[in-house]
Amino acid sequence: MRYLTRSPIDPGMLTVEAAGPADGGVASFIGLVRDHHAGRGVTRLEYSAYEPMADGEVGRIVREAEARWPVRVALRHRLGSLEIGDIAVAVVAASAHRAPAFEACRYVIEEVKRRVPIWKKEFYADGSIGWVDPTATARGDQSRERPDAAALGQVSE
């Protein structure tokens, strides 16, 4: 697998992977494990995935971005047990100029959240455990509605 890892993510290495001497702009997004979610204290979490599909879907998203903008994209998503402050995901988009780098970076992280089969189990400060369902909260915690199966199915056709 190219995009999923059980080891700590090094954003600097991803920048080296994405950027060459012709690149002047590098936009990055790093997702960190927060100490709270929907008003509850979080102590750690575990990411799991449908691994072969997740890796393939990330690859499709990266190729879409590289076809749409003059960019090179590097990405890693962590799996397994993570502590507060750990990097869960890092996306780096390098381009000659900053506008396509920003746009591609944003596209990739939005699509990763929307399309890649990864799940997150949160361990709360009160000792309870829960699977995160971004479609169940109305707290403005997520910026996207749940995509319906039909919409995602069309992506693959």
Add this chain to the structure above:
Amino acid sequence: MRYLTRSPIDPGMLTVEAAGPADGGVASFIGLVRDHHAGRGVTRLEYSAYEPMADGEVGRIVREAEARWPVRVALRHRLGSLEIGDIAVAVVAASAHRAPAFEACRYVIEEVKRRVPIWKKEFYADGSIGWVDPTATARGDQSRERPDAAALGQVSE
């Protein structure tokens, strides 16, 4: 000076500076020295600044971003002689969520380019030297028109 440096910039340190345990999203922009500009080969460049004003103007931009979005921003701009691939500027915006992090990061780099008194002297592969004038090229190399003095003056009033 807080935001200008003659030493290499470490984006990882800026991420540590900007992000805390409540932050889940970190958007970054890194500007690198490219090996070309407006179709000409570039071998190195020198950044100079009206240093006290540049530092103050960056501070105003950072405070504007931190007032407008729930973010913390860290930034460094390099001065002096830089080689191809060196980091010229790094902006990091950390927030609980990704949307404000992206928006604040983009705002800061756009305003830095528009308002901060820093100049760039390029050394070309053919041995010639030139001051970069983003207002003089029509190659799409810059995303902003030159701001006129009146518009910038109003910023400070």
Add this chain to the structure above:
Amino acid sequence: MSAPATSLSVKLLLFATYAELAGREQVTLEVPGPATVADVVRFFRASWPGADRVPDRPMAAVNRVHARLDTVVSDGDEIALLPPLAGG
């Protein structure tokens, strides 16, 4: 060109909360063909104890690609039922 109404063998994968609800991560099903993903889900929910705790219209994938519930499945397909995604 329509397939004869023979039995299809498909592998059904369950993840995260669906795996916990159904008490299993993988089952092999023999479903009457022709069948869509929705047919496979219906067959599964009716055939296994506890499987009806999985939603009747989940997000799904066929052979590791997102698929609509009306996608027609083939013998040997790997069908996955995907709880709400939470990556990133």
Add this chain to the structure above:
Amino acid sequence: MSAPATSLSVKLLLFATYAELAGREQVTLEVPGPATVADVVRFFRASWPGADRVPDRPMAAVNRVHARLDTVVSDGDEIALLPPLAGG
């Protein structure tokens, strides 16, 4: 409340290509008051050899803050003429 028409002492800073065009990075000017930034620029361009190679309507700052050319200057102000910015 308007200032008397006395002389003002201002420090004028030049950077990058403007410093090269004018052959200097800093001059102290005694200009007749009251005066705007535009008056200071006009006075400078007429008073120093080579100074007319600096544009007549440059971007400017007064006391380290961006300022319009019609900003009225005070005795002791630090006025800077800023070539097209190229940071970032």
